[in-house]
Amino acid sequence: MTTDARSQDPLCTELTRTPGAARGGPISHAVSRVARLHRVAAGRLLRATGLYAGQEILMMHLWDAGAVRQSELIKALELDPSTVTKMLQRLEQAGQVRRRPDPADRRASLVEATEASCALHEAVEAAWNDLEEKTLAGLTPQERAELARLLNKVEANLCPMAAEEDCPGA
Amino acid sequence: MTTDARSQDPLCTELTRTPGAARGGPISHAVSRVARLHRVAAGRLLRATGLYAGQEILMMHLWDAGAVRQSELIKALELDPSTVTKMLQRLEQAGQVRRRPDPADRRASLVEATEASCALHEAVEAAWNDLEEKTLAGLTPQERAELARLLNKVEANLCPMAAEEDCPGA
DNA sequence: AGAGTTATGTTGGTCGGCCAAGTAATCCGA
DNA sequence: TCGGATTACTTGGCCGACCAACATAACTCT
Numbered sequence: 001m002t003t004d005a006r007s008q009d010p011l012c013t014e015l016t017r018t019p020g021a022a023r024g025g026p027i028s029h030a031v032s033r034v035a036r037l038h039r040v041a042a043g044r045l046l047r048a049t050g051l052y053a054g055q056e057i058l059m060m061h062l063w064d065a066g067a068v069r070q071s072e073l074i075k076a077l078e079l080d081p082s083t084v085t086k087m088l089q090r091l092e093q094a095g096q097v098r099r100r101p102d103p104a105d106r107r108a109s110l111v112e113a114t115e116a117s118c119a120l121h122e123a124v125e126a127a128w129n130d131l132e133e134k135t136l137a138g139l140t141p142q143e144r145a146e147l148a149r150l151l152n153k154v155e156a157n158l159c160p161m162a163a164e165e166d167c168p169g170a
Numbered sequence: 171m172t173t174d175a176r177s178q179d180p181l182c183t184e185l186t187r188t189p190g191a192a193r194g195g196p197i198s199h200a201v202s203r204v205a206r207l208h209r210v211a212a213g214r215l216l217r218a219t220g221l222y223a224g225q226e227i228l229m230m231h232l233w234d235a236g237a238v239r240q241s242e243l244i245k246a247l248e249l250d251p252s253t254v255t256k257m258l259q260r261l262e263q264a265g266q267v268r269r270r271p272d273p274a275d276r277r278a279s280l281v282e283a284t285e286a287s288c289a290l291h292e293a294v295e296a297a298w299n300d301l302e303e304k305t306l307a308g309l310t311p312q313e314r315a316e317l318a319r320l321l322n323k324v325e326a327n328l329c330p331m332a333a334e335e336d337c338p339g340a
Numbered sequence: 341a342g343a344g345t346t347a348t349g350t351t352g353g354t355c356g357g358c359c360a361a362g363t364a365a366t367c368c369g370a
Numbered sequence: 371t372c373g374g375a376t377t378a379c380t381t382g383g384c385c386g387a388c389c390a391a392c393a394t395a396a397c398t399c400t
Contacts (some may be wrong), residue, residue: 024295027303028208030321032227033248034206037328038198054386057202071348083387085350097247107348107395125194132195137327139320144197147320150313151200157307160206224356239379253357255380277365277378
């Protein structure tokens with residue numbers, strides 16, 4: 001009896017409850033939740049393409065830029081180098097990506113999307129558009145713009161911390 | 171010449187460039203980025219407590235609710251059961267959490283925070299507050315409220331997809 | 341030229357998180 | 371009563387992502 005009522009509740013349409021953890025940081029909490037849901041949704045939409053959530057962004061960069069130095073990719077995606085290494089290993093194994101040593105710098109390697117991967121290009125863009133639309137359903141253009149603006153501000157706030165330690169600088 | 175100019179840019183202070191992948195879904199892209207940065211920031215702030223990003227929310231629920239059925243926790247956090255199982259195993263090993271079988275239902279187990287963990291309570295809340303403030307620095311109360319509102323809308327949009335398949339339902 | 345510093349990637353380990361299967365207990369209906 | 375759902379949790383596998391430590395190769399500076 002205690003907890004039966006909600007099982008009927010088909011969705012989370014009513015989010016009014018205070019989930020406990022939300023007190024000390026309601027927005028942080030919302031960000032976590034949205035982040036997770038968004039990633040899961042992306043994964044689901046991408047599933048048909050055989051890509052996993054996260055890989056699509058890398059591939060898009062590659063489709064966009066052609067052959068790129070791995071270090072460029074790392075900077076562009078702002079991910080940890082080791083993360084990119086492993087993603088590339090998997091994508092290479094999956095035949096989506098090719099790597100070859102950079103003749104100009106024997107440390108570096110050049111990465112590019114394979115021809116095979118180009119077949120996915122469209123599907124991935126479609127999935128991405130779909131995701132965007134599902135994410136923003138019911139938001140007016142103004143709201144979308146505002147959300148974009150606020151997210152950018154938040155990103156700028158969070159960025160420095162990731163970059164180094166802090167940049168209270170002044 | 172296609173992509174050389176940007177390599178000099180030290181940080182993300184200027185986000186104006188179009189990173190390629192952002193075209194088809196600018197907000198999805200922003201969400202991914204913010205999500206990652208936010209999680210990293212949380213991890214950094216939590217580091218001192220010995221908790222990893224994600225665990226704090228679970229602990230908060232536990233501190234808040236006392237002994238809880240694991241299934242309740244799963245519903246509250248809206249995570250995959252297996253995720254919670256593994257988190258609890260690690261937290262248990264770390265001494266933050268205790269589990270015992272539920273006498274009323276031999277399948278279930280009851281979870282609660284250990285006394286030791288309560289020492290972290292304050293530090294975690296502090297970290298969480300800190301995170302919230304760093305995240306929202308420079309946003310007016312109105313902007314914060316608007317962001318919260320928009321995130322909730324987005325969450326509601328994304329939720330149904332995770333729940334089942336879709337709920338286009340009228 | 342040789343030593344020290346920086347840049348590029350890689351490996352190994354740990355986490356959160358998901359999915360797919362599987363086990364065990366409870367519930368429910370014929 | 372008894373056999374089929376349903377519920378509760380676990381296991382194994384895989385991914386993205388991090389960090390720390392490392393090996394190479396390239397620069398730089400005396």
